[in-house]
Amino acid sequence: MSSEAGASTMNALKFSSSTQAEDYERTTSELGMWVFLVSEAMIFSGLVFCLFAYRVMYPEATRAGAMHLKENLGTLNTAVLLTSSFTLAVAVWAESGRLALSRAAARRLVAITVVLGALFLGIKGYEYVAEYQEGFFPWGPFRWNGTDGAQVRLFFLLYFILTGFHAAHLLVGMLLLTIVCLRGSVGTGSSLLALSGLYWHFVDVIWVFLYPLLYLGGS
């Protein structure tokens, strides 16, 4: 803690100003979001563990399945998501006062982030449809010319579950950011943007792991 007196209580009786109390509340909320992100990381860790397990058990089937993912679309999506994290980071910097930007401009950046997120989901959806038509959708009519069909199906199960979980989290992030935009709370010192920013970056980081684990596993 900052001094030997330790932390003060939330009802701000020891704060010397209301901004100090607000800052304290904001950093407390951010600690809460960090703890929440740890729990979210554990969900994806479990799934990645399954992927590793089956990669060790069925290396050829995993590689064969991964080769049929659309690597160029996956790469494009990675660029889209990283860009969206950048636009959001600029908005958060503006709100925290580290960058001189108008409130309207910061709000537009948040909106662009949401649009990029939608673009990601659109590209992902296109991939899903294509994979279904090519017979790689494990719960549907699955077609595989070659050996290890069952284990390739296992790979695709994990691929759809992993990317599906990720897409669901991305959707939640988009919802949060849309609320931030509509509320007009960008630039008012509200912590909702900062908290949503943390969440969005987390979803991005998860993708940064999923992309090589899934798409680049076929080379």
Place this chain on the structure above:
Amino acid sequence: MKANGAQSYLDEGSTVSSWLATTDHKRIAILYFLAITGFFALGGAAAAAFRTELIFPHGYFVSSDTYNRLFTLHGIIMVWFFLIPSIPTTIGNFVIPLMIGAPDLAFPRINLLSWYFFMAGGLITLLAILVGGVDTGWTFYTPFSTTFSESQVPLAILGVVVSGVSSIMTGLNFIVTIHRLRAPGMTWFRLPLFIWSLYATSIILVVATPVLALTLILIGIERITGMGIFDPALGGDPVLFQHLFWFYSHPAVYIMVLPGMGVVSELITCFSRKRIFGYGAIAVASLAIGGFGFLLWGHHMFVSSQTIYAGLAFSLLSFIIAIPSAIKVFNWTATLYHGHITLTAPMLYALGFIGLFTVGGLTGLFLASLAEDIHLHDTYFVVAHFHYIMVGGTVMAYFGALHFWWPKITGKMYPERWGQISAVSSFIGFNVTFFPQFILGFLGNPRRYHVYPEEFRPLHIVSTLGTLFLAVGYIAPAFYLLNSLVRGRRAEDNPWGATGLEWQTSSPPPPHNFPSPPVVTEGPYAYE
């Protein structure tokens, strides 16, 4: 209702919505208390049912299928809807802000939301029970749960996952509260050991529970869509499920026992009138148990086909984790030594914890030994071991905590003699119920079996008789604690003469706990 005119949190609104929409951690603790008491009764009723059935070696009242559903119900309800929430959500919710000198938890609305998630999960699980129940055991092993069981697996899983969300919220709230809301002067090493235990517990709640949620969701997907990653027909590995499941469920047992240990530290010091021996060691041991607990899961899987090398590693680590637990037992004992001991009801429960937890912990070492586990795995020995810790340990600590903080929570004193009788009755009843099960397991009686060889019958009968004493120990408090609300003597602020910030405010506390934030100038347990 206070002599000095300060309003109690109980007087602040008496409508239903003042309770159901409260954000006061003290009221939310009571909401949780009511819920888990109901679940405890349900899980206990299931146990009474199958313990009665087990008087007959070939069954009598129920079919084997029903028997399977009964012990599954018992496990699911007791683990997820009683033990895991018990001390954290009732005692923890009530006492943590008071102990650290805060007006509430860091996120009061998330606290209320966690209760609603808990209730939703509980109701969904009750629904699953009502429409037929589950027969997989609380461990949901694949491929039985995913492919062959004809029971309400998806519904039960949904209930558990939803309640898991509640657990994560509670853990998150406690971590942030302990970091950020301590009163001036309350440094980390001035915190009561109950806080350290709950801090370690909260880390496990946040890190482990998501893995359970994921694993159960994967079962749900496989069950509902007919295709999943554990399906052997696809090359899926059922043992992978076991790894994922036990990665949560082993730390989960530390979620269940660490809060009990925290309670015992508080009770032993108060009723020995002595500073705790080895405060730092106990605090660090709590974190060590929480951390190491993540490395042991494979000791549930020694005979599952995992390699001998994995078995060696998990066995060794399981022995190592006995060390911090033993450190705590030694330190409590050293605290008792030359202490000025009073055998109040809470103290009796705490002493019972120490004895029974020690037996449970030592028998865990038998199970951690690879060769011995081959003989003991899936027998009644395992059942006895974990009941010694979870019931002999956690439930005793829970009742001790209830009695200790009852005056603070309700402003009333319970009748001390009845408290002592209940503590002794549950101690005796517990041993009569579960000690024979060590013998049964050692002799080879498998667990979860509806029928058993005739020669095991006497031990089963003794075990079932023990449940009568146990029931007295649990049902009596329901009556006299309830009665005390109406007829109990009014409690002073600090009826036990205990140290701790919660005793510096009125019994019951005012809505925001302290008239003005306390300033802490000394360490905990300043009894001399």
